[in-house]
Amino acid sequence: MKNTLRLRFVFSYLIIALLTLILLNTYGHSAIYNKLVEYEKSKLYEEAELIAREYMPSISIRDTVDITLLKHFSALETLTNMRVWIVSPDGNIQMDSNLENSCHGENINEYDAAFLSYQSVVGEHPKGLMDDNMISVIYPITESLNTNGYLVLMSPASALNSSATNYIDSIVICGFIILSILFVIFISLYRRTVTPLKGMTAAVRAYANGRFDYRMEKMPCHEQTELADAICYLAEQMNGLNEYQKNFIANVSHDFRSPLTSIKGYTEALADGTIPAEMQEKYFNIILFETERLTKLTGNLLELNQLDHGSLVLEQENFDINDAIKKTSASFEQRCLDKHVSLDLIFDQKELMAYGDTGKIQQVIQNLLDNAIKFSPQDSVIKIHTLQKNHKIFVSIKDYGIGIPKESQKKIWNRFYKTDVSRGKDKTGTGLGLSITKEIIDAHGENINVISTEGVGTEFIFTLPSAKI
Incomplete structure (x- = not known):
C-alpha cells in the first residue's frame, strides 16, 4: 500500500475521531461525574446546615424521635431523594427518613468506626449498612464545643452517574456534528493540497520529458x-x-x-x-x-x-595592479610593433595596491588587451588607465577600433559568441575569452562593464577591491 497523503488524511481523521470518543467516554465522563459529586456534596452540606439551624435546637437527639419531624424528613426524601439520619454522639441512628429500609437503632461505629470522622464520603458507606454507592455528608451538631450528635445526609451516586452519562451523550452528539464538519474540512484541505501536488507532479514529469511548454494550472494557496x-x-x-x-x-x-x-x-x-x-x-x-x-x-x-564546478581556488593577496599591467603589456610588444599599435599606460598613482588573485587578474588583462589589439586599426592607440575611488580600484582598457554593435553588447559574455564582424576578421579567437574574463571577475565579487560605439571604439572597465591592511 502506498503511503499517500490521502491515506494520511483518512488515518488522521479516524485517529482524531477515535481519540475524541475515547476521551469523552473515559476522562470526560469521569471529570463530569466528579464535578457533579462535588456539586452534590456542596448541596447536601447546605441542606445539613439548614436542618441543623431550623430543627435541631428544638429537639434532643437522645430523646425519643419526633414523629412529625420524621414524617417531614420522609417526605423530603421522597421529593429530593435525599436520605437523612440523625445520629447520637456514640453512633446510634436515632432517626432514618427511609421508612421502608430503616436503619433506626443501628450503631454506625459497629460497622464503620471511621465513618463519622469524615466530612464527606462517596461509596458503599457505612459498610454493612449501605449496599449502594452513596454520597454522604456528615455534619456534626455541636454546642459549647461539645458534640451532641451528627446529621448525616445521603444521596445516591447512581443518579449522578446517569446524569454524567446523559451529559456525555449530548457532548458526543455535538462531537459527531463537529467531526462531520471536520470531515468536510479535511476533504477541502485534501483538494487544496493533494490535487495541486498532482498537477505539479504532472508538470515535473512533462519537464523531465522535455516538454518545457507545459503550463500548470493556477494554484489555490x-x-x-x-x-x-x-x-x-x-x-x-x-x-x-x-x-x-x-x-x-x-x-x-x-x-x-x-x-x-x-x-x-x-x-x-x-x-x-x-x-x-x-x-x-x-x-x-x-x-x-x-x-x-x-x-x-x-x-x-x-x-x-x-x-x-566552483573548483576554481583564488589565491588572493595584495599586489600592485600597475605592475601587473606593465608585465602583461610587455608580452604584447611584438604584436603591437607588427600592427603599429601603441599602448598608453595612464596611472593616477605610481603604485596602486589591489587585493585579488594576481595570476587570474593578469589573465583578464591579457584577454582584454588581446581583443583590443585584434580589433584595432593600424597606427592606433590603446589606453590603459587605473585609478582609485572609495576603496575601489577601476581598470579601463580602451581601444579605437571597430567597436561592438549595440545589439551584441549583452551577448559578448556568452560562451562561443562572436559578432559577425568578429567572425569575419578574427581567425584565432575561440569565443571564450570574454566569458572567462567575466567569470574571473565575478569570482572576485566585482563587476566588469563594456562601453562601445561602432566605428569609434570599445572600453572595458572592471573593478577590484583595494589592498587589505
Whole structure:
C-alpha cells in the first residue's frame, strides 16, 4: 500500500475521531461525574446546615424521635431523594427518613468506626449498612464545643452517574456534528493540497520529458504558488541549459572540426607529395597554427569547466595592479610593433595596491588587451588607465577600433559568441575569452562593464577591491 497523503488524511481523521470518543467516554465522563459529586456534596452540606439551624435546637437527639419531624424528613426524601439520619454522639441512628429500609437503632461505629470522622464520603458507606454507592455528608451538631450528635445526609451516586452519562451523550452528539464538519474540512484541505501536488507532479514529469511548454494550472494557496513558480523557473533554466548544451556542442564541434580538417588535409597533401618541397614550410606553419588554436581552445574549455564546478581556488593577496599591467603589456610588444599599435599606460598613482588573485587578474588583462589589439586599426592607440575611488580600484582598457554593435553588447559574455564582424576578421579567437574574463571577475565579487560605439571604439572597465591592511 502506498503511503499517500490521502491515506494520511483518512488515518488522521479516524485517529482524531477515535481519540475524541475515547476521551469523552473515559476522562470526560469521569471529570463530569466528579464535578457533579462535588456539586452534590456542596448541596447536601447546605441542606445539613439548614436542618441543623431550623430543627435541631428544638429537639434532643437522645430523646425519643419526633414523629412529625420524621414524617417531614420522609417526605423530603421522597421529593429530593435525599436520605437523612440523625445520629447520637456514640453512633446510634436515632432517626432514618427511609421508612421502608430503616436503619433506626443501628450503631454506625459497629460497622464503620471511621465513618463519622469524615466530612464527606462517596461509596458503599457505612459498610454493612449501605449496599449502594452513596454520597454522604456528615455534619456534626455541636454546642459549647461539645458534640451532641451528627446529621448525616445521603444521596445516591447512581443518579449522578446517569446524569454524567446523559451529559456525555449530548457532548458526543455535538462531537459527531463537529467531526462531520471536520470531515468536510479535511476533504477541502485534501483538494487544496493533494490535487495541486498532482498537477505539479504532472508538470515535473512533462519537464523531465522535455516538454518545457507545459503550463500548470493556477494554484489555490500562496505557498503552492511559490512552489509552482519555482518549478516553472527551474523548467526555464533547464530549457535554457538544454539549448545551451546544444549550442555548446555545435560550437565546440565547429571550432574543433575546422582546424582538424585543415590539419588532416595538409598532412595528407604533404604525405602523398602533392605539395612541392619549397612550399612545405608554409603548410607546416599552417598546421602548427591550427594546432595552437586547438591547444588554446582546449585550455579555455578546461578553465571554464573549473569555473562551472566552483573548483576554481583564488589565491588572493595584495599586489600592485600597475605592475601587473606593465608585465602583461610587455608580452604584447611584438604584436603591437607588427600592427603599429601603441599602448598608453595612464596611472593616477605610481603604485596602486589591489587585493585579488594576481595570476587570474593578469589573465583578464591579457584577454582584454588581446581583443583590443585584434580589433584595432593600424597606427592606433590603446589606453590603459587605473585609478582609485572609495576603496575601489577601476581598470579601463580602451581601444579605437571597430567597436561592438549595440545589439551584441549583452551577448559578448556568452560562451562561443562572436559578432559577425568578429567572425569575419578574427581567425584565432575561440569565443571564450570574454566569458572567462567575466567569470574571473565575478569570482572576485566585482563587476566588469563594456562601453562601445561602432566605428569609434570599445572600453572595458572592471573593478577590484583595494589592498587589505
